[in-house]
Amino acid sequence: MNTQTNTEVQHYLDAMREALSDLPAAEVGEIMDDAGAHVVEVAEEMGDEFTLAALTDRLGTPQAYAQELRAAADYPAPAPAAPTSIQPMLVARFALWSLVAGTVMAFAFATSRGDGEGLTLLVGLVAAVGALLVFRQKGLLADISRLPETVALNEALQRAERSEPLRVFLTSLRAWQPAWWVGRALLIAGVGMLAYRVRSPIVLVLIVLAALSLLAGPKAKTDRRWLWISLPATGFAIGGLLLVLASMTSWLDYRPSSSPVSYTTSTRVPDNIYVFDKDGKPLTDVHLYDEDGQPLNTPWHGCNGSPFRDDNRFPRPQVVHDENGCREIPGVPPFTIVIPGAAPTVTTTPVTGQPSVTSTGQPSVTSTAPPPTQSVPPTAVVPTS
């Protein structure tokens, strides 16, 4: 049976269920199991010649079918229908839109990894009340199917199903339905356990939803009340699926080799820092701080016997290992720099390392003066050896 046929048979069954809705629910369930299967079988026998009109010619209108069945089964005649007042329509509208809201919210809640718990709880409660009403209140489903928005939606769906590619697509989807029901339940429970603390009450709610969704899948085919379970479950499951796919994509895209170098904000202080004044004269015993006033401490190991240092005082003595053993040379730069308009400063320190110039801002905690807008770079770096 194609989707079009399925939808029309479903409408027929809904109307039949509605015409019997004054009977005890258990009895209606038995009749629908029995006669509902019969209607489906008759529709299947018609094959390509199936139309709703042909089905009605063969079996009578759903109301007539229900009426004939009632008479043969000796059920009491239905009570005369109460005039349609504004109230049932209001309740029907509430039930319908609570389903829409519940489905959308379930999707949003899943994709956002559980943001907006308060709002979700509120919408969830509203949707639960809607579901309860649909299950408890006889005739509500028929009221809902008469709402203008439901009629418009049904017509839109039927129009959509008339397009051949979509029909083929939906038919192929239907073959996967049982697998989807199981997958949906697993997704709900799985995403729930992964995304939330195991002892969170949300997980319990999701596990109950997963179990109910498993039940709702096959039931919703013949009893539309179960849509109030299966649609929100589908919303959550699809949201969860997107979340899982997004996580997998970002994980697959992670390439340590090609990932850009990330510059962390933690300050790494070089082993040694040489500071010069505006005349190019090296300064000693300078204390360095970052913009938050934190001292830029770095560890320093001297020769054996020197105490271990971890402070922000620069430059450090140079540690030289040679044939004479270990020596500490006071912290003066092993190079000279030339600053425009300043005499070169010559130091007589033997070079042990690579000449280097480190340009370091030197904000002071206590200084309120703005930093110089333009630092003058040294025009030349001359190793002193």
Place this chain on the structure above:
Amino acid sequence: MDTSQLLKGVLDLAVLAVLRKEDGYGYDVLRRLRQGGLDGVGDASVYGTLRRLYNAGLLTSYVVPSEEGPHRKYYSLNEPGRARLLESGKTWKSFAQALDDLLGEGA
């Protein structure tokens, strides 16, 4: 189909009769009745009759899962059902005999 008490009684008898030899689900029972010559019997009447006989305790039912399409609910005759079939069968035969005699050769 007219569902007067008389015909309702006849339909009960017919349904019990087709279930005497073999269990059947609703559509099955309907086909057997039609094959037996009861063409005018309405689909819904058969299902209604099955429900009534079941609720009266004359039938038992069990569900057989189906690979394609919905599950089928089979009905089978139990002891009270067989007793009813026997009794209603006798009533029907004497009734039919009486009617035959009334009509005589002219019918």
